[in-house]
Amino acid sequence: MKIIVLILALTLASCDSVNNRNKLKNVSNEDKKIVIKRDIGYELTKQYCYICHMPKSKESMIAPPLFRVKEHYKPSYPVKEEFIKAIVNWVQNPNEDKVMMPGAVRKFNLMPSQTYIPVDTLKLIAAYIFENEIERPGFHNRNRNRNRSEDNPITLDNGAKWKVGNKVFATVAKLQKMVDSFEAGSSSDYQEFGKKIFESSKVILLDKENKGETWEQLHNYFNKLEGDMHSLIGVKSVDEGELILQRINKKLSSFSDYFEKS
Ligand code: HEC
CATH class of the missing domain: 1.20.120 (Four Helix Bundle (Hemerythrin (Met), subunit A))
Known part of the structure; x- marks a missing residue:
């Protein structure tokens, strides 16, 4: 199963790489490996997580966008290994005790556990999320420096609390x-x-x-x-x-x- 997933990912990654091959002509082998690893991480993340975590519109949202998930995890897990551990642990067994995004749980309900994803695949996904800037859904505010509270400032209830x-x-x-x-x-x-x-x-x-x-x-x-x-x-x-x-x-x-x- 693991091998099939990896081959699939490599095939998917290599489709893109055909176009990239010319660009990579003068790149060192070490750097090529980094590119391929990133492509694999991206394809796996798309395959297993985007279905819920990359909403097409605000109305169709069934989970928070992935970049928000990262925003909530990275400050608590600034070390890569710890970050990977936390993400793998969550995806295999989400539960309210571990939740870092209580607002999302309340809004969308607890994430269903994704036990069918092999742990090595999950580790590649988590490493990809840690190392790369995660794209924002198209409808989302593109200003990188804004965070949720700037988009949604707290206000009073017509002057009352x-x-x-x-x-x-x-x-x-x-x-x-x-x-x-x-x-x-x-x-x-x-x-x-x-x-x-x-x-x-x-x-x-x-x-x-x-x-x-x-x-x-x-x-x-x-x-x-x-x-x-x-x-x-x-x-x-x-x-x-x-x-x-x-x-x-x-x-x-x-x-x-x-x-x-x-
Ligand atoms: C079937 C839909 C679905 C899929 C597939 C899915 N998620 Fe989620 N995920 C959710 C929902 C809904 C939430 C928000 C509620 C929550 O936090 O439990 C969430 C929340 C999360 C959180 C935040 C948990 C917290 O602490 O509150 C992480 C981390 C996460 N997902 C990672 C992933 C990763 C990585 C993948 C891909 C391997 C993935 N999810 C695939 C639905 C999904």
Whole structure:
């Protein structure tokens, strides 16, 4: 099975390569290998992931676009091997405990596990995603520097605060307490704390009590916070950790500017 998949990928890759062969005339063999490996990774990703992760239009979306998935994973797994492990592990066995994109789970439901994909294929796919810029769906804003929260800024409900369930309020209070009492000695303390605080925060989007526009606004609020928590999980120095924690703290304090208990 693995061999068939690889041959298929090589055949697909070589179709493109026919056109590229002339271009590659003066390229070293080492560089050619890199090109072929990238082509294989791309074809496999297209084959196994694009069907759900490269929507043709906003309306037909059944999963987040793949570049968004990468945006959520790379900050937490900046080391290639860890990134590959996380992606393989997820695709083989998606479950709510491991989820990095609670907003997507709530919107599209949990990804069905893709157990029929051989693990070596998955590793090639994950490596491809890690190493290459992932194309955006055609309808998507092409401005690379924009992120979701810039496209969807949080707003008030005609001047009033959004009314959210008790659970979300209690969660934000708990997160604030965790941040207030956190003491760090090393960057790994920040990483562990990042995991802990993100784990505790997922319920903000997963709680089914908040619906419609209120949930959309919670999603907008959560976006930057989630990004910072993911960055904390992959943080490399104490200074960087401290800066991120300050941003998280500020964001948590601003919660009550937009939301109140229903
Ligand atoms: C049948 C549709 C489908 C296919 C095929 C699919 N996915 Fe997904 N995937 C989803 C949906 C829906 C979500 C969003 C909900 C979620 O996070 O579980 C998702 C989310 C993800 C996430 C984020 C998980 C998280 O932490 O929340 C990753 C990573 C992912 N997919 C990787 C892949 C890769 C890699 C492939 C190809 C090997 C793939 N998916 C194929 C439907 C699919």
